[in-house]
Structure formats: C-alpha cells, structure tokens
Amino acid sequence: MISCSDFLNEISNYLDGEVAADVRTQLEAHLSHCQTCSVLIDSTRKTIRIVADSQCFDLPDNVLGPIAEQIISRIQKPGYQRSDT
C-alpha cells in the first residue's frame, strides 16, 4: 500500500510513462480511492499541457532580427578569428 507522499514522489514519472508496471498498478490503486492525489495528478497534467502550449518566452522577429545583425557584425569585425583560422 503506498502513501500520498510516495505518490507525490512518482507523479512526474507516472505522467511521463516512466514507472515500472508494478509501481503503476499501485499508483492507480491509490488514485482510485484518494481524492487529494486525483486532484494533484489532474492539475499537474494540466500544468504540463498549459506550459507546453503557452508559447512562452517567444522571441519576436523585431527583437531577433537586430540581435542577429549584431552577432554577424561582431563576427565580421577585423581581428575576429575562428579557432581554425
């Protein structure tokens, strides 16, 4: 019989499909009667989904463009050498 604390430690592996079959069976047995852990796993699953879909920290073209230009101009400066040259 596993505890809520054991369950907590395995949530991430469970959601990533990285637990052994016997552990998985025990976790699912625990889930079937523990409302708290059911809420926890549902909200963690949704957290992962929201984060993946959020397109967070995207770099707009009007920022990327000038940064790329700065990089190229530094590379082209006299004296800037590649390690093989």
Place this chain on the structure above:
Amino acid sequence: MNDEQPSLLLCFALFRDQFGYVPNLFVAQRAAPHLVQAQADLIANIFFAAGELSRIQKETIAMLFAATRQNAYCATLHYRNLQTLGISQEKLNKVLEHRPVSGSSRGTVLLDLAVALAGDRTAARACVACACSHWTAKTVMDAVLASALSAFFCELSSRISHAPDFPLLALFPPAYVEPGQVDTLPFDMSTIKEAISRVVPNSFTNLRGQDDESELEVASALAFQEFLATAQITHPSASVSRQFDKDVNDPDRDLVNSAQNGDVVAFSQLVHRHGRGVYRTLIGLLGDSDEALDAMQDTYLKAFQALATFQGRSKFSTWLLTIATNVGLQRLREKHPHESLDDTPDDIDAFRPRQLRAWTDNPEEWYSKKESRQLVEGAVRKLPAKYRAVLMMRDIEELSTEDAAAALELSIPALKARLLRGRLMLRETLSIHFGKEREEARS
C-alpha cells in the same frame, strides 16, 4: 569484390554492434546488398539520431510493433537490444503484454499507437490523433517512424526467412484496437516534411530507382512508405526523391557546411533558425530577458569560433543548445552564485502541495493565449534556477530526459527529481488561476 563491399562490411559491423553476432542474418542479407545499406542508414537516422523520443522509447515501440505483427525474430532482436540497454526482462515482458484500453494516459498512448499501426488502419488514424493530444506532433512522428522502420524489418525478415540466430520469444496473439472516427489529423505539413527529410536517407529513397531492383527491395521499401501513409503522410520519394543530397538527417547540414567554409550569410540563417530555442534555454538558466539576449550573442560567437570542431555526430541544434547551456551556467556561477544549480539540499516545504482544489476541466479555454502566456512566464520566472532550467528544457523545448541531463551535466535521477519539483511548484502558482471555484465565480 565490387566497390560496394567495404560499405557493406561497415553495415555488417553496425549490425553486429547492435544485434550481436547474427551470422544467419548476415548470410541472408547478402542476397539484397542495396537493402543492407538502407537498413544501416535507417537505423542510424531513426534509432540513433537525437530526436523527441529516446533510443529506448523508439526501440520499445519497434519491439511492440513487431510482436503485434507476430514477427518473433524482430521482436526478439529488439528485446535483446533493450536488455543490453539496461531494461529489465520484467519491464519488457509487460510491454509485450500491452493491450490498448480506452482513456489511455500520456505514458501508454504511444504503445497503443504501435499496436494500432501494426494492426487496424482505421484505429491507427484515431490513435495518431489521440497521441497528438498528449504529445507534440514531432514526438508522434518519431513514434510513427520507429513503427515504420519496424514494418520494414518485419517485411524483410519474413521474406528472407533465414534460420534464427537465437532462441525466439513466445508471442501472444495480436491485440486489436477499437476503430475510431477521425476526419483530419493534427499534423502540419512542415512538421511531417522536416521529420521525413531528417530521417530518410538517400540509400533508401533510391531503392526503387535501382536498375536491378528486386521484388524484395521494392516490397520492403513499400512497407516503410505504406506505414508513413497510414498516418496520412506522403513520402517525398514519390515526387522529390532525386532531389535529396548526400545525407539529410540534419536539416541544418548544408547551412553548417557553408558556414564552416566561411559563409557568414549561412551562419546568419542559422542564427535566425535557432535563435528562439537558444533564447528559451538561456531564459531557463538566467531568468532575465536582457541577460538571456546578451548570453545569446556569446553563444553564437562561441559557436562560430568552434564551428570547425563540429563534425555532425549530433544534430547542429543539439550542439548549439549545449553551448548555450555552458554559457548560461558560467554566467549563473559568476553573476548569481546564490542561484546555484548544484545539488544543494532542498527545502521540502517549498514544493509540498498546498493548493488542493480541483481544476476547471478546460483550463486552456479560461484565458486568452496572451493571458496564458503571461501567467506561465510569470510562474516560470518565480522558480529557482535549478528547477526552471530543467523545466524549460523538458516541458518547453521538449528535449528528451537524456539530452537535457547531458546538457545540464546532471544524472538522470537528479534531472527527474528537479523536473518533479519544478512542475509541482508551477502547479501551485497556476492553481490560483485555474481552480474550479474561479469557474464558479465567473459563471
């Protein structure tokens, strides 16, 4: 001895390294030398190349596919490989017993997909759609390609029908999946084209163009294409196979070659192509936009200086992210020594769940895209660097556990522990915005 012999020997050396000493297979394979090169290339480009899924995940999918097809030789071959890669017999036996059930979780839906691709085509299309609701399209593509490779091996193996080189597994009867109704699939064409151009080598696409093409070669090549078609994917060889260059497993290869020869315009294109991923990796480490942009410049300058050392053993994008990680880690140590990524003891209370109210059923619909992005960015910035860096790599850049652990120089258990804590802390912050009581208050 014709001029193909040396490359054939190299291919057999690769098979021996991967599958052990399998003399009967080698003898049988000599009947179809063009296929030997194609197999070696496909193994290298699908199983070995860095992708969304790990080698173990891809080979597990291939094993289950072969088992569902009742091809004991191929299933056993993958089973033995996976044992060599450290997977226990108990775990492998469980995978072989896998049967799809309704309401699959993220962890099992790719196994369902392998079973479906090996069996019922209608169910396979539904499974592809279902898998795309849990994983990115690129990840699902990797699973489809691993299945396609397995289909190719199964076809080949059943046609050359040589004596087995090892005792075969006893397989259970195939599983069946309930067909589902799907009209369109959530792949976009650019993802598909990128994935195929990444993995399908010239030696394979040219198979059908050989003057002395045999029935075996054509049938095996078709088996691969047929399974890409299962997921409604058009194989480019039908129209553009002759346009492929030497080696297409890295979409950046040509640009990198040009940049290595001093072409600054090509390097500029690489900056534009990968700038966003580099920036996100650095934000994950440093947490501050200005610092991340500054570190991004350092990253590309270092990459340009080291270009001559890049030999294409990994994808250019992976190589670049490793440089970005090193730049970010160095800055973190210099400028923010308190934000250590080292394995300092954790305050267990910091990630103990406190918000235990149920979430709304469709949290994505609750805020606009812009609001959601702002909520996530705010919550991610609040995380300590050691959790933020891992979470960005795994859940936003979607690197595999192995690649993220290697880039951050962490053991896999340490990476997983940090991912768990990062996710729990993020869940805690977002719970305030997605709890059911907010839904009730709004309605």
